Amino acid sequence: MNANVGSFLHRWAGRDPARTGIIDSGRNGLALSYGELDRQASRVAAHLLERGLGPGDRVAICTANGLEFVAAWFGTVYAGCTTLPIPVMSTAHEIAFRLQHAGCKALLTDDDRSAVARESKARADTSAQILLVEDAIANATREASPCIAAPDSLAMLLYTSGTTGAAKAVCITHGSLGVHTRALVEQTLQLTEEDRILGTLPLSHSYGIRMTLLAPFFAGASTVFVPRFSPSRTLELCTAHRITWLPGVPTMFVAWADEATQPTPPSLRWCLSAGAPLAEDVRLRAEQRLGAPVRQGYGLTEATFTAINAPPDDPVPGSCGRPVAGVELRIADDFGEELPTGAHGEVLIRGQNVMAGYLDERLATAHVMRGGWLHTGDIGFVDDERRLSIADRSKDLILRGGASIYPSEVENVLAHHAAVREVAVVGQPDDYYGEEIVAVVVRRTDVTPHELDAWAREHLAPYKVPRLFAFIDSLPQGASGKTLKRLLRDRLVAGEIGTERLPSHGSAD
DSSP states (O other): OOOOTTHHHHHHHHHOTTSEEEEEGGGTTEEEEHHHHHHHHHHHHHHHHHTTOOTTOEEEEEOOTTHHHHHHHHHHHHTTOEEEEOOTTOOHHHHHHHHHHHTOSEEEEOGGGHHHHHHHHHHHTOOOEEEEHHHHHHHOSSOOOOOOOOTTSEEEEEEEOTTTTSOEEEEEEHHHHHHHHHHIIIIIIOOOTTOEEEEOSOTTSHHHHIIIIIHHHHHTOEEEEOSSOOHHHHHHHHHHTTOOEEEEOHHHHHHHHHOOSSOOOSSOOEEEEOSSOOOHHHHHHHHHHHTSOEEEEEEETTEEEEEEOOTTSOOOTTEEEEEOTTEEEEEEOTTSOBOOTTOOEEEEEEETTBOSEETTOHHHHHHHTGGGSEEEEEEEEEOTTOOEEEEEESSOOEEETTEEEOHHHHHHHHHTSTTEEEEEEEEEEETTTEEEEEEEEEESSOOOHHHHHHHHHHHSOGGGSOSEEEEOSOOOBOTTSOBOHHHHHHHHHTTSSOOEEOOOOSTTO
């Protein structure tokens, strides 16, 4: 049996080639059928094969949401290569790290990102080929159907700091993607070929690619892709295309709840919020504004969508719902022993949604997979119905607007500024983003927040750049010499440490 997840697209192209697969709102509503998308993916695959790439090779993808990403991602898996989606706002520094660390043989991109792609190649000192998706489609001399892929072969790499704070590539297999997507579509989301999904989540992240590309394509549904979020524009598209299912992050639901210029979408069945906790008052306001239930889900890159509070289950405030079929979870103490109902402990996961491991990181993989369970670092509890609620995070991950910010990455950039002696990056509660990024700096020489902001923007995507800066004489440390970030957060919230807020850069949001 061929486990290649390219079969999601290829199967529908054979069954109903005229069925609309995507509508690209960034191209004036251009609609492409499953048959045309399959042809484009087949040509990208053939072009990769003609350029000497094949099974096992890693191909990075950096394009906006829309037809070019779809063609690039499916074309790459058709050819048997492993995809590595990269956020479109990434700097050359960030792209170069991924190209080098993952040993990518090619980077598929578009005209808008070709210059930064070339710069990233030079920085990485790599032989990776820079290929434009449009050229690959146009220049291929043949078409290539999905190659045979074993269930344990790698389909995708996604970067995360995991539970240890250092950037790692999460390895995701064809078998995992296939089995978990089927469980999501058929048993939890209950998507069908009649559904229409709004794709405003970035396809470079696990949430976006699974819920607005893979799940719809498995079901034979249609996705309307939006290259950039706007509350009024997305609600306009919901009405125009009679969107039936709307996945988003909490900041989107805040924006939709406050948007007053568009009518209530007429066709929504329900909406899914994930990526960060959703406040109950926001959920209720969003439900009233959107005219549909808004539910929560829980997952992480290493174990996507473990639990979802999906209809027809009743809504449970603060709950992420029951585990998805084929997924087990356990609430455990510090020794890995299961705790009783209602007790708070670390969330452990096993099942088809769990990663195969971290790329070239055997020790880190063994550490988080102790006893055959993924140790998430998240603190939660389950009720009598086995519904999961998340209470806290034991790791330092910052969730800003649904995006995962890894403090160590930001700290490493700021620490290289000549005026910085020490720096700690923490999250501070924020009414809109959930958390805002704060850089607490011990200066070596005089430096202003604006100077550090300019330095950070040279190396980090805008959404990772701190908006709040604080300067103190020394960082609080424990007996082991480790910075006490929880104490810093408490002092910031209490107002004991003053901060200076810088304006957003637009694209940071």
